[in-house]
Amino acid sequence: MSLTTLTTAAGAPVPDDNNSISAGSRGPLTFDNHYLFEKLAHFNRERIPERVVHARGTGAYGEFTLKSGLEPLTIANFLQTAGEKTQVFVRFSTVGGGQDSSDYARDPRGFAVKFYTREGNYDIVGNNTPVFFLNDPIKFPDFIHSQKKNPRTNLPDPAAMYEFWANHPQSLHQMTILMSDRGIPASYRHMHGFSSHTLSLWNAKGERYWVKWHFKSCQGIKTLTAEEAAQQPPFGAQQDLVDAIDRGDFPAWRVYLQVLTEADAAQWSLNPFDLTKVWSQKLVPLQEIGTLQLNRNVENYFAETEQAAFAPSNLVPGTGASPDKMLQARLLAYQDAHRYRLGVNANQIPVNAPQCPVNHYQRDGAMAGCPFSQGRSVQTREVNFFPNDRSAAGAPVPDIRAQEPPLRLSAEAVARYDQSGEDYYSQAGDLFRLMTEDQKQQLVNNIAGGLRYANTSIQERMLAYLHQADADYAARVAALLG
Ligand code: HEM
Incomplete structure (x- = not known):
């Protein structure tokens, strides 16, 4: 049959x-309209659940080029040889809005990178901010509920946002970033990315290093005021990225690590695994390790970007997570979300498929046997259990080399994590004091703009937090609230 003949999904010509x-x-109509029924039935099933957060986004392919080998830090094979290139897929997103919201919300931006390494996919599922609103995952659903639309009116609810923040001083640092002039990136190309979390690398000697990843935009930082953002078309950031790549103006980010030894981390008074805090770059300077460049748009937005499945649990030998409590929960949450959103074989979808051999004993499930990387389905092997007697014939066996070094824990008791004594104010105050007069004014205007919808009790609690960060910070917001 000709390549241009219209067919049914089963390949038969359509008259x-x-x-x-x-x-x-x-x-x-008659009942032999099976082609019409096929069309309507497929149409009814075109939508899948959107991501519960970060629903609106855009992605592109590119490459990561390593500047110099990181053998002293890690056995990760994509981090060994200077000049080595690793293919990546990157997805940027807003957080709170649904798929049809605006690209220009005052909202953190997701910055998710999938490295297709020779030993599996390594995902850094970060944001454009170095910290987050929370450091205990038990708060995450409450937080997101308070930031998304009101359940009755289906409208944005700034009072609820501040009600959450007024009850959670741990949010103050990230709230200060969000309400600052950096709160609305002008495009996805003009913002930095961060792992935010402390992650780890480990070397052949079994030494572990705690690391934070930084992706610094080579395009520079550009931001919008709330007034400018309101003038933008809702899909402007998507268009900016697609157009830039189509015209060969490939966006790039310099990639840096902050590296801390386990021994040094143990001496810190600041908890190095607290996601609401940054690591001072004076104490732990940035080390440049490479460049990330995006150079290819997707062929099909739904198949690739919408079905992309990033997971902090996608780790490769020489890399690891950390005791960051938020990260620990994310090790479970993303795989779980993918099973719901994409199905149990989400990793067989081409954008998620590793570009290396995949050998395991998992079998069946919806969509098993999809076209797979390197042209074969992982599920074809005869033996589907382990251990077995067929390793000589190529049946896969575990590789102890992939074992992370043991994590030594202190002798603290297993108990609920009480954060009431934590200092959530100093770093927010430091950030405020670093701002220019104009930046301070934008910050306090943005806060007062939303906080005025909250009741007096919420306003008072927020002002008390701001005061602990910096008396001037609180005084300026108080003046605007009258
Ligand atoms: C306990 C805390 C968190 C939970 C339970 C959580 C959960 C989720 C879930 C369920 C998704 C949708 C995944 C999907 O359907 O594919 C998601 C997406 C995402 N999350 Fe989180 N999240 C948490 C914290 C964070 C933090 C701290 C960051 C950044 C540092 C982050 C960055 C992202 C990004 C970038 C995406 C979108 C990934 C993509 O482009 O597909 N999340 N999160």
Whole structure:
């Protein structure tokens, strides 16, 4: 059959795609309209659940080029040889809005990078901010509920946002970043990315290093005021990225690590695994390790970007997570979300498929046997259990080399994590004091703009937090609230 003949999904030629089969010009349709039924049935199932957060986004392919080998830090094979290139898929997103919201919300931006390494996919599922609102995952659903639309009116609810923040001083640092002039990136190209979390690398000697990843935009930082953002088309950031790549103006980010030894981390008074805090770059300077460049748009947005599945649990030998409590929960949450959103074989979807051999004993499930990387399905092997006696014939066996070094824990008791004594104010105050007069004014205007919808009790609690960060910070917001 010709390559241009219209076919059914089962490949049979379609004689007519304009007219249903009917009993005469004024009669009803007949039951042999199976092609019409196929079209309507497929159409009914075109939508899958959108991501519960970060629903609106855009992605592109590119490459990461390593500047110099990181053998002293890690056995990760994509981090060994200077000049080595690793293919990546990156997805940027807003957090709170649904798929049809605006690209220009005052909201953190997701910055998720999938490295297709020779030993599996390594995902850094970060944001454009170095910290987050929370450091205990038990708060995450409450937080997101308070930031998304009101359940009754289906409208944005700034009072609820501040109600959450007024009850959670740990949010103050990230709230200060969000309400600052950096709160609305002008495009996805003009913002930095961060792992935010402390992650780890480990070397051949079994030494572990705690690391934070930084992706610094080579395009520079550009931001919008709330007024400017309101003038933008809702899909402007998507268009900016697609157009830049289509015209060969490939966006790039310099990639840096902050590296801390386990021994040094143990001496710190600041908890190095607290996601609400940054690591001072004076204490732990940035080390440049490479460049990330995006150079290819997707062929099909739904198949690739919408079905992309990033997971902090996608780790490769020489890399690891950390005791950051938020990160620990994310090790479970993303795989779980993918099973719901994409199915149990999400990793067989081409954008998620590793570009290296995949050998395991998992079998069956919806969509098993999808076209797979390197042209074969992982599920074809005869033996589907382990251990077995067939390793000589190529049946996969575990590799102890992939074992992370043991994590030594202190002798603290297993108990609920009480954060009431934590200092959530100093770093927010430091950030405020670093701002120019104009930046301070934008910050306090943005806060007062939303906080005025909250009741007096919430306003008072927020002002008390701001005061602990910096008396001037609180005084300026108080003046605007009258
Ligand atoms: C306990 C805390 C968190 C939980 C339970 C959580 C949960 C989720 C879930 C369920 C998704 C949707 C995944 C999907 O359907 O594919 C998601 C997406 C995402 N999250 Fe989180 N999240 C948490 C914290 C964070 C933090 C701290 C960051 C950044 C540092 C982050 C960055 C992202 C990004 C970038 C995406 C979008 C990934 C993509 O482009 O597909 N999340 N999160």
